[in-house]
Amino acid sequence: MAYDPRTETGVPTEPVGSLPRPSKLQAAYADYDAGRISRDQLEAEQDEAVQDSITRGEATGAPIISDGEQRWSSFATYAITDTLAGTGLADHLAPTGGQYFAIFSDGHHRQLPRLTGGPFRYQTYAADTLAKSIKLAGKPMKQAVIAPSMLALLYPLGEEIEGYPREEFEDDLVSECEKDIRRAFEVGAARVSIDFTEGRLATRNDPRNPWTGAGMLPHFIELNNRVLERFTPEERVNIGIHTCPGGDRDAVHSADVPYSDLLPSLFAMNAGYFLIQFASERDKDSVLELIGEHSREDANGVAQVCYLGVTNPQNPRVESAEEICETLVHAAQFIPKQRLGATDDCGFSPFSIDEKPLHGSPDYARDVAFQKIANRVQGARMAAAELGVAVPAAA
Numbered sequence: 529m530a531y532d533p534r535t536e537t538g539v540p541t542e543p544v545g546s547l548p549r550p551s552k553l554q555a556a557y558a559d560y561d562a563g564r565i566s567r568d569q570l571e572a573e574q575d576e577a578v579q580d581s582i583t584r585g586e587a588t589g590a591p592i593i594s595d596g597e598q599r600w601s602s603f604a605t606y607a608i609t610d611t612l613a614g615t616g617l618a619d620h621l622a623p624t625g626g627q628y629f630a631i632f633s634d635g636h637h638r639q640l641p642r643l644t645g646g647p648f649r650y651q652t653y654a655a656d657t658l659a660k661s662i663k664l665a666g667k668p669m670k671q672a673v674i675a676p677s678m679l680a681l682l683y684p685l686g687e688e689i690e691g692y693p694r695e696e697f698e699d700d701l702v703s704e705c706e707k708d709i710r711r712a713f714e715v716g717a718a719r720v721s722i723d724f725t726e727g728r729l730a731t732r733n734d735p736r737n738p739w740t741g742a743g744m745l746p747h748f749i750e751l752n753n754r755v756l757e758r759f760t761p762e763e764r765v766n767i768g769i770h771t772c773p774g775g776d777r778d779a780v781h782s783a784d785v786p787y788s789d790l791l792p793s794l795f796a797m798n799a800g801y802f803l804i805q806f807a808s809e810r811d812k813d814s815v816l817e818l819i820g821e822h823s824r825e826d827a828n829g830v831a832q833v834c835y836l837g838v839t840n841p842q843n844p845r846v847e848s849a850e851e852i853c854e855t856l857v858h859a860a861q862f863i864p865k866q867r868l869g870a871t872d873d874c875g876f877s878p879f880s881i882d883e884k885p886l887h888g889s890p891d892y893a894r895d896v897a898f899q900k901i902a903n904r905v906q907g908a909r910m911a912a913a914e915l916g917v918a919v920p921a922a923a
Contacts, residue, residue, distance in 0.1 A: 531668045531718035531766070533833075536591040538912025538919040539856060539870060540833065541905055542719060543585075544770055544803055545672030546603060546875030547596030548893040553577045554881055561613040574599045575660075582664050588902040592668045592718060595661035596876075603723050603878040604629060604678050606657075607650040607708065608641065612881055618651040620644055627681050628737045630729055630774055630781035637737075638776065638879065643682040646692035648700040654720075655711035668718035672770065672875070675724045676705040676755055677748035685739050702754045709755070709767065721768035721803055722752065724794075725874075728773050729782040731789040749796050756798045761829030765800040768835075772805035775874035778842045778886035783808065791818040801833040805873040807847065807855070808840045816862035823867065834863050837873035838907060839900040844887045846899045852907025857914050865915045870908045872900065 533540035549557075556573040559565045581596035600606035610616030614623040626642035654673045662669050676698070683689070683697055705722075712720050730748055733741040756764060771794055774781035787809065794802065802823070809815050823832045836859055838852040852870065860868055876897040877884070887893035912919060 531592070532920050533592070533719070533869070534917070535920050536589075537905060537908040538917040539865075539868060539908040539915070540835070541590070541870040541908040542592045542670055542803075542835065543590070543594050543901065544721070544772075544872055544875040545594050545597055545670075545723070546878050547581050547594075547598070547897055548877040548882060548884055548890045549596075549598055549880055550577055550580070550894060551890050553598065554890060557611055557880055561611050561615050578661050579664055582661065584898050585901070586665070586667050588898055589905045590667065590901055591905075592670050593665065594670055594672070595657070597672070597878075599657040599660075601880050602638075603672060603875060604674050605640070606654065607652055607674060607679070607704075612879060614641070616651075617641060618649070620646060620648065621682070627685060627739055629678070629681065629726070631734060631737055632774060632776055632779040632781045633783070634777065634779040636777060636779070640681055642684065643689060643697065645689060646697060646700065648682075648697055648704065650704050650708065653708050653711050655708070655715045658712055658717060659715040662716045669716065670719040670721065671712040671717040672721050672723055673705065673708045673712065675722045675726070675748075676701045676751045677724060678726050679705075680748070680751060681726070681739060685742065698751065702751065705755045706758045709759070713763075719766045719768065721770050722755075722799070723770050724748075724752065725770070725772050725774055727771050727794060728785050728787070728790045732782050732785050745790070745793055749793055752797050764798060764830045767799055768801040768803055769794070769797055769799045770803040772837070772874040775842055775877075776879050777882055778884055780842065787815050788818060791815070792822045795822040795824055795827070795832060798828040798830065799832065800827075800830040801835060801869065803835045803871045804837060806837040807873050808837070808842065813862075816859055820862035823863065825867075831867055833867045833869055835869035835871040838870045839872045839904055841872055841874050841876040841897065841900070842886065844893070844896050846896060847903055849903045849906035849910060852904055853910035853914065856907065856911035860915055865917055870904055870911075872904065
């Protein structure tokens, strides 16, 4: 039977995707890059972290879980490299000379590889790791995938690669993203969300990072819609879009960008649901007004469900279930309650090496993450009761 996101909680709730990797796993990644351990030894540490992620995720009472992306280099680069250091880089990519994906608020940056030729192909699909994880789970699983708009930044800005024009690259890119989503569903994902953190950053115009000033948001929306239009309305009900101002080392990359620069465009994508950073926003009512105004009851055949971020993964303070309930009940004044859901502002650690300095350690951040998830689930149940949203009977 198809997964019903209202089962168990009434107000639907789901994670974005990533969880902090244990310190032991992060050390294993570094040892693997340095040649001190084998691939089999790294995979043993990944498997242990995945099992722990699933066990603890299910213990929160969440109706749907993820494997925390413990086997990935990052949310953005899992398809093209085995580690953040570039070990196992895919064909036609150079490890240096690529564009910055983002410069974060604490001054550090993350950089993408540089495309050198074609054809462009993923070397790892999300389904490759999901197929291993789903065997361990007793609850439905969701899978995050990277947006084509992010990987479009692999192509040099303002240049053309000889023999591989940008248009041909983007055709390949859209097809690979479609394949990534379809394969995830084929191996058992109940939901698939597309990570689109570059959307807000695309309007920042940071002179240190030239692509942000190139007016790329409309093209990003078009690319992502090219993928979505390959799916039926029935399929797109379970395909989401995630937006946030970044999250890495407890820092962000675009929280200073007015949400009004992004949200009207965001809902032009014909996805069935949206995972929207919200808990860390200051002017919350203006954001709710924008969501209420621009989210659509009919987006080419699907109603857009708006999952508000009700926990802030960058902050070690654990939001209470009562606080989360209050946020959702208030949001129902702006967003129809049948199109309202709850999520976390961002993945808890989108990059595999993440020291989590405000938390003190990745291991403590991991404990905090599961506390936040448990309270999110309970808060969604409480909000459903207050709003009179019925919980469907279990099959």
